[in-house]
Amino acid sequence: MAVQGRRRAWLVAILAAGLAAGTGAGGAAAATKHASVDVIVSGLPGASDLVARDVEAVGGHVVTRLAVVNGATARVPANSVNRLRRMPGVRAVTSNGRVHFTGVDSTLGYDVSGDDGSLYNIGEVTKAKDAWNKGWTGKGVDVALIDSGVAPVKGLTSGNVLHGPDLSFESQNVDFIHTDTFGHGTHMASIIVGRDQPSTGSTYANNSSHKFNGVAPDARLISLKVATNSGATDVSQVIAAIDWVVANRRTGGLNIRVLNLSFGTDSTQDPSIDPLCFAVENAWRAGIVVVVASGNDGTNRQQLASPAQDPLVIAVGADDPQGTNDVRNDTVPAFAQRGTTTRHVDVIAPGVHVLGVRVPGSRIDNDNPQARVGTRFFRGSGTSQAAAVVSGLSAQYLQKYPTATADQVKRALMVYATIPDSVRVINGGEGVPDIDKAISSLKPAWAQAPTGATGTGTLEAARGSAHVNDGTTDLTGEQDIFGHAWDSASWAAATAAGTAWSGGDYNGNTWTGNTWSGNTWTGNTWSGNTWSGNTWSGNTWSGNTWTGSGWSGNTWSGNTWTGNTWSTSVFASAEWD
Numbered sequence: 001m002a003v004q005g006r007r008r009a010w011l012v013a014i015l016a017a018g019l020a021a022g023t024g025a026g027g028a029a030a031a032t033k034h035a036s037v038d039v040i041v042s043g044l045p046g047a048s049d050l051v052a053r054d055v056e057a058v059g060g061h062v063v064t065r066l067a068v069v070n071g072a073t074a075r076v077p078a079n080s081v082n083r084l085r086r087m088p089g090v091r092a093v094t095s096n097g098r099v100h101f102t103g104v105d106s107t108l109g110y111d112v113s114g115d116d117g118s119l120y121n122i123g124e125v126t127k128a129k130d131a132w133n134k135g136w137t138g139k140g141v142d143v144a145l146i147d148s149g150v151a152p153v154k155g156l157t158s159g160n161v162l163h164g165p166d167l168s169f170e171s172q173n174v175d176f177i178h179t180d181t182f183g184h185g186t187h188m189a190s191i192i193v194g195r196d197q198p199s200t201g202s203t204y205a206n207n208s209s210h211k212f213n214g215v216a217p218d219a220r221l222i223s224l225k226v227a228t229n230s231g232a233t234d235v236s237q238v239i240a241a242i243d244w245v246v247a248n249r250r251t252g253g254l255n256i257r258v259l260n261l262s263f264g265t266d267s268t269q270d271p272s273i274d275p276l277c278f279a280v281e282n283a284w285r286a287g288i289v290v291v292v293a294s295g296n297d298g299t300n301r302q303q304l305a306s307p308a309q310d311p312l313v314i315a316v317g318a319d320d321p322q323g324t325n326d327v328r329n330d331t332v333p334a335f336a337q338r339g340t341t342t343r344h345v346d347v348i349a350p351g352v353h354v355l356g357v358r359v360p361g362s363r364i365d366n367d368n369p370q371a372r373v374g375t376r377f378f379r380g381s382g383t384s385q386a387a388a389v390v391s392g393l394s395a396q397y398l399q400k401y402p403t404a405t406a407d408q409v410k411r412a413l414m415v416y417a418t419i420p421d422s423v424r425v426i427n428g429g430e431g432v433p434d435i436d437k438a439i440s441s442l443k444p445a446w447a448q449a450p451t452g453a454t455g456t457g458t459l460e461a462a463r464g465s466a467h468v469n470d471g472t473t474d475l476t477g478e479q480d481i482f483g484h485a486w487d488s489a490s491w492a493a494a495t496a497a498g499t500a501w502s503g504g505d506y507n508g509n510t511w512t513g514n515t516w517s518g519n520t521w522t523g524n525t526w527s528g529n530t531w532s533g534n535t536w537s538g539n540t541w542s543g544n545t546w547t548g549s550g551w552s553g554n555t556w557s558g559n560t561w562t563g564n565t566w567s568t569s570v571f572a573s574a575e576w577d
Helices: 003-021 024-034 048-057 078-085 119-125 128-133 184-193 235-247 275-285 363-367 383-400 406-415 435-439 459-463 488-497 560-564
Strands: 036-043 061-066 071-077 090-095 142-147 161-166 220-225 256-261 289-293 314-319 347-350 354-357 377-380 539-542
Touching (some): 128 383, 142 383, 184 354, 235 256, 347 383
Parallel strands (some): 256 289, 314 347
Antiparallel strands (some): 036 090, 061 071
């Protein structure tokens, strides 16, 4: 990243400018004293007003408020920059010129080696680029992404994305099926497997800053859509998607070894009985590395979101690189949930101002225009992005060690990680993984003890406070999105036996009619991708609702999934950077 070097060069340039403007030592001193510089001041979440006061306190003035960094552009005295960096609301102060992106538009190429949140620099922090140079790019590994879908935008159209089932409320609309109307899933996908061109042997070994590459650019992503443009989904849909991944992990040439869950609920149900936790444990036991975001409500709730609270999975918190490649000076941002002494994050990964691909016209794109970078990219902060980074690292590891168990992958990422000097284990786990060291070392001989989980708790408790709503009534209790009764005991037995999905039937009910032709893979999509014409299990699609079941998913009974918990990447302007 060489950010420290650029900062030194910038300060040297300021000094040189002062010397040139003055006459003699006295003139130089006077010029330096009174010289002003243009800076970007980024603040902590919700600290925009405090940043403005901090700027004024050091004798500067705000030029433009920047919600994208919770701060502002400002002009300040050159000799007050270091003082400003130490002010209470300030996260970082950088030269305004350093964040002038060159060729960030799709028509001009991609050159953001100087941007802290670019995948180019995240690859340096995690040493993913060093692993690329040795050929470990995730090739041959499939990563399942359960999210809001993936849109066919540049970087995700070179054969590296396949569509699994669309279990969302939008699946009956031919214009929306499989695509991403929310914008979150595409952002995650680009972090994991994005690439500007197919691999041709040494494509990724040249470390070019002019090509957009995700962490594992040669891995393949299997998208399972569960959320609509409002983020609407129910835990029953998420569990069904996880069960599908387990049942089809080797179907038709698939090799699903990683599952990314960049979301969570605020459930407090014991993981040993929680159905969502049991579902991810079942995936883990099937050899799938389950990577889960820890949550973004760290200032109010330390407990990890569910299912990150399950002890088997990799719970990922967010890391702020602080403008350098050296992990030792990193911090954990205030928004990231850390966990408790009983269960805290396992690792952290870059999750501040991450630059991924945008979906023009999507919900988060329309709601957060300040997060756009050029015409192609979008900036976001959260443990969602951090989890996506770790999913990419897991794919790299599994290319090197295809027989590694999920436990071994987790252990390798934790053992070969660096914890920042000022970060306690409860906040940062074992720190930021160094994937190059992990891949260059032998597989660890390690296995986690069985948890004894049963999955026989309630679906309602698994929802926490997140409920889908038909505009009048919340979906509550032990019923799925069709109003079918949910029996946790019978479901747990079926999912453990691998029989929850049977052809187009799930958990004893027909969700798909005769679509998918008995789960036959036909290329890039499942055969018959319209859920049996205009109906879904007998519930006729009518506009934006199923008139048979009523759950339209247009609203929530709060802001949990679309606010502080859904995807653990907050889309409100306060934290969606």
